[in-house]
Amino acid sequence: MTQKILIVGGGIIGASFALHLAEAGADVRLLDAEKTVGGIATPNSWAWINASWGNPPDYFRLRQESMRQWRDLDRRVPGLSVNWCGGLLWDMAEADLLAYAKERNAQGYEVKVVKGDKVRALEPQLAAPPAIAVHVPGEGAVEPVHAVERLLTTARAKGAEVLQGTGVRWLIEKKGRITGVMTEEGDLDADIVVLAAGTASARLLKDVGKELKLDQPPGLLVHTEPAAEMLKGLVMAPELHMRQTPEGRIVAGTDFGGTDPGDNPQGAADELFAKVQASLMGGDTLKLSHYTVGFRPTPPDGVSAIGAVPGLEGLYLCVTHSGITLAPALGAFGAAEILGQGRNPLLQPFAPDRLFATS
Template identity: 35%
Template sequence: MSDVLVVGAGIIGASIAYHCAKAGAKVHVVDNDGIGKGASGKSFGWINASFAESDAYFALRHKAIDEHRALARELDIDQTTQWNGCIWWEDEGNDFWDQARELTRRAYPHEIIETDKIHQLEPNLAGPPAHAILTKHEGAANGTGLSNALLANVIAGDGKVSTDTKVLGILRDGENVVGVKTNKGDLFADNIIIAVGAASETLLATAEINLPMDNQRGIILQTTPTKPLINHIIMSTDVHFRQDPDGRFTMGEIFSGGGLNDAIDKDVDAFAARMLARLHARLPAAKDVEISHIHQGLRPVPKDGFPAIGAIGGLYVATMHSGITLAPLVGKMAAQEILHGHTEKMLAEFRPNRFA
């Protein structure tokens, strides 16, 4: 079995490393920022296929939910992944019903619920809307926690994880990629996997590989803990939030937006105060919680918005938005392609060479 060098210890790199190690490969993961400290640790963590810009992308995300459940059982990580469903009314009016029709067209399990049902499901929620979409099978994951769980298994299987190693460039021997140049010296392997999220374009450019990125600035907030107050992920028109097993709320402004862009104040403290006020308005029983952590970072988004997964220029690339949702499936598929030469048909529309 060949050896594998994974650059990037976020959720995508960790999942690829885990599945490669599980298949018997000798795995080394390198990162300069720690495990799950990039976008993976600054994500809302919603596991879903409610939104997808193409049917192929929807199919990938939908299948990934099943892989998430299988992985959660395999790793026994109840405190890392929750399956409490989602109540969604981020859009209103015609946009709401357009979304409902799209979910129906795609045969995505969901239920339209009205005010009384919403109140029954979430009695602490103030001013529930006339209609919302309930998706019972969706969940949320702690990106840092899940990355750590995956890589703990890699280490337990005699793999290696180096979190003080900065990759400076990609090494070639003629046309072949043979390793990476780091601040600790050159590292070599049969298979080089680049899973560095928002840094993909810059690193790949050192090997003259083109992968244009349109990274978006993002912000996620966490509060002080309190008693259990909600049962679902809540996606309202002005704030989305979920309650973690430790009692903290994780929240942000809008799921589909770019975070701290032109539509959002660049005064982070003002943004945090506004989000906290919205949480208090939606959930008066949480009036005593305060902001405890502000997580800012770059969300990795390939230029056309779709994942970039596959072999290109002698190495293997995996970068995408919605990495939390996709990681278990992408890791499994990537390992099959890297180690066994399989071609995963579901990834056909997401190959990085579309930018070549």
């Protein structure tokens, strides 16, 4: 019998689940509280696809696999258009930079140490290029809202239904099982509910007696008006991460997660934009368009939480900060597990049980 599955959350994670479940023949309905495509966190992402530094081995392997799956999606999802532009990085001490390159190359993740003219060739318009950096040619970026739209369009073509502007008020629980959700328009029943609602997941779980440990750090990004090409790829400089979109906007934060805006976001945006201008030759011609502040759903240990919620049958949770990088793998592996094909070994370290208080 075809399983009826409700996905709560219209960001990149929910869109990936919708696509993979629809491709497998499930009866899929995705609910997005927002009236515009993309959810809450996804549109405010710097949208870097990577398995870069600072990841423990299990998480690195999951991210590396998801990068491979992004390439597969790029081939089979019409118009997805991942920008495999590579990344130039020097936001750590030289000794750490060299150790990072050595470690990742040993793991099969190509990282090239570059100096002098090679740095200049990669990014000719840097005002003060570093003496040494690393270049990771296999990294990329997507335009996050566009990517969600493309994934959902393909999911619809496979039979999924997408309900935009349909918020979930609460999860419906009967005798320890989640049987559906209550929306503003009424209740919807399901065999499985996939909770991919980012920071809203904690509120929905609290209503059914589950305290989810979840951080929500803010991240401010500045977006310039469209300009002529100034960046060829991703740039990760000390206290300044930048990329340029296909339409010419430079998107920047103090790191890939954005900038903590404090109590003066406009002031933080102006300061950050000044750094962008100073970092690029011709940067004085750039104009600030706007800034965004996103709240990133982040488990306290910094890695994904995906799997069945303990003590609540019929509820499958996926919450992660690294949504852009990990969406393809989490959606594919999660869909397979939901449909009874077993749990992928790459997900084993990331069960959500650790995020719930134990009595």
